[in-house]
Amino acid sequence: MARPRSTPTKKPPTKRPAGAKPVQDSAAGLPGGLTTDDLVDYYKKMVMVRLVDERIWALNRQGKVPIAASCQGHEAAQLGSLLAAEKDGNCFLFPYYRDLAVKMSAGLTAEQVMLSFMGKEGEPYSNARQFPLQGADLPNKVIQISNVVAAGLTQSVGYALACTMLGDHTVVLVYFGDGASSQGETHEAMNFAGVHRLPVIFICENNGYAISVPQRRQMNLDDLASRAAGYGFPGFVVDGMDLVQCYEATHHAISHARQQGPVLLEMKVDRFMPHTTDDDDRRYRPKGEVEEARKRDPVVTMAEDLVHRGIITRKQVEEIAALALREVDAATDAADAASPPGASSLHEMVYVP
Amino acid sequence: MAVVSVIEAVREAIREEMRRDSNVFVLGEDVGQRGGVFLATQGLLEEFGGERVIDTPLAEAAIMGIALGAAYRGMRPIPEVQFSDFVWPAVNQLIGEAARVCYGTHGSLNVPMVVRIPYGGGIRGGLFHSQNVEAMFFHTPGLKVIAPATPFDAKGLLKSAIRDNNPVISLEHKKTYRLVRGEVPEDEYTLPIGKADIKRPGESITTVSYGLMLHYCLEAAEQVSQEGIDVEVVDLRTLKPLDKETVVESVKKTGRLLIVHEDNITGGVGAEVAAVAAAEAFEFLDAPIARLCGPDVPTMPFAETLESAYMPSTETVAVALRNLAAY
Ligand SMILES: Cc1ncc(C[n+]2csc(CCOP(=O)(O)OP(=O)(O)O)c2C)c(N)n1
Numbered sequence: 001m002a003r004p005r006s007t008p009t010k011k012p013p014t015k016r017p018a019g020a021k022p023v024q025d026s027a028a029g030l031p032g033g034l035t036t037d038d039l040v041d042y043y044k045k046m047v048m049v050r051l052v053d054e055r056i057w058a059l060n061r062q063g064k065v066p067i068a069a070s071c072q073g074h075e076a077a078q079l080g081s082l083l084a085a086e087k088d089g090n091c092f093l094f095p096y097y098r099d100l101a102v103k104m105s106a107g108l109t110a111e112q113v114m115l116s117f118m119g120k121e122g123e124p125y126s127n128a129r130q131f132p133l134q135g136a137d138l139p140n141k142v143i144q145i146s147n148v149v150a151a152g153l154t155q156s157v158g159y160a161l162a163c164t165m166l167g168d169h170t171v172v173l174v175y176f177g178d179g180a181s182s183q184g185e186t187h188e189a190m191n192f193a194g195v196h197r198l199p200v201i202f203i204c205e206n207n208g209y210a211i212s213v214p215q216r217r218q219m220n221l222d223d224l225a226s227r228a229a230g231y232g233f234p235g236f237v238v239d240g241m242d243l244v245q246c247y248e249a250t251h252h253a254i255s256h257a258r259q260q261g262p263v264l265l266e267m268k269v270d271r272f273m274p275h276t277t278d279d280d281d282r283r284y285r286p287k288g289e290v291e292e293a294r295k296r297d298p299v300v301t302m303a304e305d306l307v308h309r310g311i312i313t314r315k316q317v318e319e320i321a322a323l324a325l326r327e328v329d330a331a332t333d334a335a336d337a338a339s340p341p342g343a344s345s346l347h348e349m350v351y352v353p
Numbered sequence: 354m355a356v357v358s359v360i361e362a363v364r365e366a367i368r369e370e371m372r373r374d375s376n377v378f379v380l381g382e383d384v385g386q387r388g389g390v391f392l393a394t395q396g397l398l399e400e401f402g403g404e405r406v407i408d409t410p411l412a413e414a415a416i417m418g419i420a421l422g423a424a425y426r427g428m429r430p431i432p433e434v435q436f437s438d439f440v441w442p443a444v445n446q447l448i449g450e451a452a453r454v455c456y457g458t459h460g461s462l463n464v465p466m467v468v469r470i471p472y473g474g475g476i477r478g479g480l481f482h483s484q485n486v487e488a489m490f491f492h493t494p495g496l497k498v499i500a501p502a503t504p505f506d507a508k509g510l511l512k513s514a515i516r517d518n519n520p521v522i523s524l525e526h527k528k529t530y531r532l533v534r535g536e537v538p539e540d541e542y543t544l545p546i547g548k549a550d551i552k553r554p555g556e557s558i559t560t561v562s563y564g565l566m567l568h569y570c571l572e573a574a575e576q577v578s579q580e581g582i583d584v585e586v587v588d589l590r591t592l593k594p595l596d597k598e599t600v601v602e603s604v605k606k607t608g609r610l611l612i613v614h615e616d617n618i619t620g621g622v623g624a625e626v627a628a629v630a631a632a633e634a635f636e637f638l639d640a641p642i643a644r645l646c647g648p649d650v651p652t653m654p655f656a657e658t659l660e661s662a663y664m665p666s667t668e669t670v671a672v673a674l675r676n677l678a679a680y
């Protein structure tokens with residue numbers, strides 16, 4: 001069963017803000033505010049995330065990482081939106097369990113990520129009480145309390161409500177899957193955000209599957225973005241395999257959210273790996289579907305694009321990968337050598353004073 | 354000292370805390386313009402405005418999730434659940450999420466929120482306007498649960514709950530709202546969460562109860578006192594954390610324990626109280642621990658006969674006390 005893959009029905013606004021000028025020749029065609037340095041920087045992040053993701057999967061097979069959800073195939077959506085948030089400088093993130101690229105690139109080192117996946121002391125999100133990178137990373141403005149899909153959506157709306165009450169102009173980005181979109185709380189969150197015109201961007205990473213259930217069994221729709229109309233705010237379909245498009249859509253969504261209220265961005269992505277390390281996707285994915293999807297692997301296409309534009313050379317592409325690999329190796333070793341939290345901490349922090 | 358009803362005490366507690374701390378706000382169904390279906394928030398919209406007294410869409414999971422999210426940002430939300438019977442759609446946000454925030458972030462986040470829940474029967478509310486929901490919250494680490502029975506306790510405990518940095522479930526027995534009146538000091542005061550109160554000292558039997566049942570215990574104690582049975586009436590006031598010490602000390606003194614609640618008997622708060630007393634005051638017991646609780650049927654039914662058959666009453670408490678004294 002091939003997933004229904006639609007062409008975007010609506011495009012996000014692409015108007016360049018008045019006064020912004022193109023950066024350099026190699027940046028021709030880049031949306032406003034984006035520089036070639038940004039692209040190189042985020043390409044490096046993408047390579048790093050991919051290597052970490054692959055390493056985690058391997059460590060699972062070695063029995064060192066109990067569980068992982070891979071973000072392979074989602075990197076452009078996650079990093080494109082994060083780049084817009086970083087440039088804005090006043091965004092708060094409510095990602096979900098597949099958002100390794102968001103959480104890591106928001107400010108964690110490879111070693112912190114490895115500590116988290118191996119359940120070691122000092123892990124930044126929960127001190128190893130929760131699944132990897134779940135809990136809160138407040139220094140980097142990230143909260144993801146639970147695995148319960150869509151539970152974070154109403155919370156993110158409440159966070160935005162509080163920011164509005166306090167007048168601090170924060171924009172909240174909340175991420176979720178196509179599967180989570182079927183939850184009642186997704187509806188409740190969007191409805192409330194619409195009523196109060198809160199500064200929230202709902203980012204659906206639509207990979208066409210909720211574990212094994214394909215989109216056509218989840219919704220009678222091609223484009224989930226069209227649901228936004230039911231809440232009285234705009235929704236856009238975005239090519240989630242293209243970092244620049246994801247950046248641009250999020251960049252515009254941020255200013256819209258701050259001035260006029262919520263936006264729904266449906267980023268169409270592909271899941272390259274099984275649902276988690278515990279899943280076997282051969283039981284439900286049609287033969288050849290993943291191979292076909294991998295032809296648009298964002299790590300490869302971004303490298304090609306940067307080389308094509310003359311922003312980096314092929315040699316630099318190799319150097320970036322080699323450097324990242326060394327860092328991932330060192331991070332793996334350090335986390336492997338670290339200790340898990342002492343059993344006596346079991347009773348800590350059930351309550352705060 | 355002014356004499357006020359429980360609902361007035363609740364309203365005053367919220368009003369005072371909203372005046373004291375601009376981060377405190379109220380949200381829920383009909384809490385604004387109407388002042389809540391029980392009028393607990395009457396007058397707050399006029400005083401504090403629509404930003405701090407929010408009439409929400411009719412969606413309990415959203416009310417709770419939004420309160421949580423606002424608490425992450427440092428606000429002190431007071432979400433209202435219109436009736437306990439409608440808390441179920443929000444249970445994931447309370448038990449699944451709120452209770453685990455502090456533990457699941459190793460303390461980097463916490464939830465200063467008070468969930469106000471009118472609950473309980475004896476008001477001809479039937480299966481969906483009478484429910485006792487305390488056992489579920491009582492069972493959940495990470496939550497605190499208060500269940501006051503008098504205006505004085507309601508005000509003092511609610512103010513403490515609003516200042517508490519953890520999620521607190523405030524169970525307000527609907528039948529006490531207007532029925533129970535009592536003195537409340539003019540001056541500012543708070544009461545400690547987690548401390549039971551001996552509402553009537555006595556020597557021969559301990560009753561442990563909370564909410565509406567506390568009043569039935571007091572009335573029954575008065576009745577049997579004429580027969581020479583001297584009952585000590587312990588009001589838990591807070592269910593979680595349970596004040597084991599007060600219960601155990603009282604049982605050690607009297608040697609007899611009757612637990613009374615209207616919630617279903619199986620797995621109720623009383624089961625835990627009984628276990629604590631059995632474990633920590635075993636040598637002092639002169640009779641088996643007795644429980645007078647709601648039977649294991651889903652909530653008190655609507656028909657007068659059936660509701661009365663479900664609810665413990667002053668009369669049934671008195672009978673249980675006589676039986677225990679005679680053992
Ligand atoms: C409320 C709830 N029900 C079930 C699950 C188990 N579960 C975890 S992920 C998942 C599928 C989610 O799919 P989607 O939202 O599309 O995200 P994706 O994994 O595809 O990125 C399910 C059923 C859960 N975590 N939460």
Ligand SMILES: [Mg+2]
Pocket residue numbers: 177178179205206207208209210211
């Ligand atoms: Mg999916």
